[in-house]
Amino acid sequence: MSTGRVGSSAPVDARERLAAARTALVRAVVGDRLGLAVFLGTLLAVGATWRVGVFINDNYTLANALVALVDGTLVVDEAAYGSLESPGMQVYDGRLYGRNYGQVALAVPLLWALRAATAVADPGLVFAAAWSLLLLAFAVQVGRLTGREPLCATAGAGLALAVFAANAALAEPIPARLVPLAALQLGTVLATAVVATTVYRLLTRLHDRRVGVAAAVVSVLATPVVFWAAIPKRHVTVTALLVSVVYAFYRSRSASDDADGRDAVLTSTGFRALAYALVGLCTWVHAGEAFVVFVALVAVDLPTAPSNDRRTIAVVGAAFAASLVPFFVTNALISGDPIRPPRMLSEFAVSTDRGAFGGAGGGGGGGPGGATSGGSAPLLPAPVRVVVATAAERAGLLFGPFVAGAKSAVADPESLYRTFVRAGYDGYIGQRDNDQAINLSVLESAPVLAGVAALVATGGRRATAAVRRPDDSALSDRSRRAVRALRTSQTGATDAFVALVAVLFTLVYLPRLPLFAQVTVRYLLPVYVLAVYALARQSWARRVLVGHGRAALWSYLGGVLLGAQLIFVVVTVGSFGRGGAFQLHAVVGLAVAAAFAASAVGSAVDARVDSVTAVTGGLAAALGTNLALLSAFAYFRYGPHVLPAADWLADLLASA
């Protein structure tokens, strides 16, 4: 910027270069202007609900690891927050280490930025200022998109100033010692915005911008993603990486035909390499989950790739190997074994009875080359998870979780039902959650996923059509044709990858679910977003969106603005308590989910049901949002909101 004043020709040059760099950055990170608006909008939504504080006590582990890492060491010596005896704190050779180092490392530059900002600005006001600036930027982008620049600029400026003034008037100090925790949270908040933007980019390329924006909003705001957005755990980070892998995978099949006719940023091989590199980075966050993604990616990518020649494989392999370097280096520095991530060391504070929100523990389904916690992790003492040597055993351990998951799905349908449909109250879980029934099922947390039920109808329809069609060819011919179709169709391969990764991810965690301290089955957070993808890929859903988009939007807005108030009044007047409130959300959510599922099946068969589907779909999405909204403002209180006005609102609701 300072070069702008040097000479007469230099400023033009510098400005052009700056503009070019900005355009390139926007294209690479958010795709286009609408993607930027989705990104900013998500940050605004999450920012409004963000509390700086510890929600669940393994947040301490990551926060203390970040404080240590920023001081230049992996060894966690002292507890900057809470206690070192938090779940997930690992011990090796008498020294303590954190885990999820990829996520912690991402927070390091964010912490530097926050420390720089809080050097000149009050921590109590810096987030409020940033939020208002984001609002301003959002208004400008919306103005450009709608062609009403002056109106949006004026409204945005007025609103940004008003909100800032309100926040400044209500501001309370935020202790400087919370800044590292806030940096860790900022990492997941940004990851949430990446989830929204990437879903938008993916579905815009697959279909159109309307579908892209709707899918982005639903995937973040109507699912528990927004609930976990500012809670520094691995789930949102892994979700962002996984969605990016799906996007890169799709582009690796279609990179040549860029939608805007511009040259793609990467070639199709480049995108293929990117997909693997993102999986490699994921190992740094959670090796077990990364392995699941890796298995699905290899299984779908290799048979469907346009070419598997030596050069392509070399490029992809090199990118993958390079992306694993941070993971290997971190592990080597800790235990000397590059393929032994911190989660496979022994836990420092092992307690058999971890209380609610004292027990966010639970690792992943094992990592490459390592023992896995397989079936009943909470019951197994940590030393059981010791590295086992032989290759055969390793293979068994690597694929064991999938087999165990499949077995448990068959052997224990009740757990399956309680994980996906109705969780209810469970004595064992309740004991560990302060006797509160606050663990919801997948459907109770995100009723909008009920729309996936229509897949049964579309599948059945296709099956009957196939049976009725006179077809002399043998089954093997037909299946061979199906494989060929998958190979030539870029969307088919992407659908297959999404389906496989969702199934494998679910299988790995199935033996352990239902589990306490999940709130919204958080282990399956990435699967929620993949399910929204499945929803958006169905033609009836897109037809409803095109034909009855307005009805869906108004049902959603009404469901949030009125529904949230209604639920709050019922909960407050009826003295429901937190557990009762969650169960109210669950029961209402299931009722709406059932209605949405029924009308979605109807829409899949007959377009005349579409208007009903739009309304039930909007309401189902709204109930997902309401849970997160009321959790942020009423049900959970654990530290100051980044926006003082949000704190004021939460205080007001608490006194009601």
Next chain:
Amino acid sequence: MDRGRALVYATAAVIVGVTVLSGPAIGLVDLTTPRYDMSGLGEGNVTVDEVELPPSVAIDRGYQSQSYYLTVPDARIRIAAIDGKPTVAYGIDIPALGYSRSTTHFLSDGDTGWASLSLREDTLPDDAVDTGRYDGTLSLVVRDSDGKTVLANRTVPVEVSE
């Protein structure tokens, strides 16, 4: 530069300007003051001339869950005079359950007249409650410069409803 753009830049400048001017480096004004100044808490004097305690307390089965919720209705006090920042703690004891809980309320200058004091509801495990009725003790304890004073202490029935 058109008007809309000028407005946007001006707004951004005001927001950044105020934030930096009130920041630790310059510190022209301090905008982040605690909403409640905690200093001198529990000091001062208060005269309460009337106390209303609820006649009973309820333990209800939670909605769609096995656990129980303990709900204590608000107590009310009439403050005749107040000086400084005394506190008043509203508590409940249920000896048969080994249960005790209280919520401390901060009073401040000018809070004369009737004031409502709440006690936050709590969850009890399924197996803790075994009879339909317990005895509980509600108490209001003022803390001021004279130390602790018990304003009220009354035994009330705790009604369990399934």
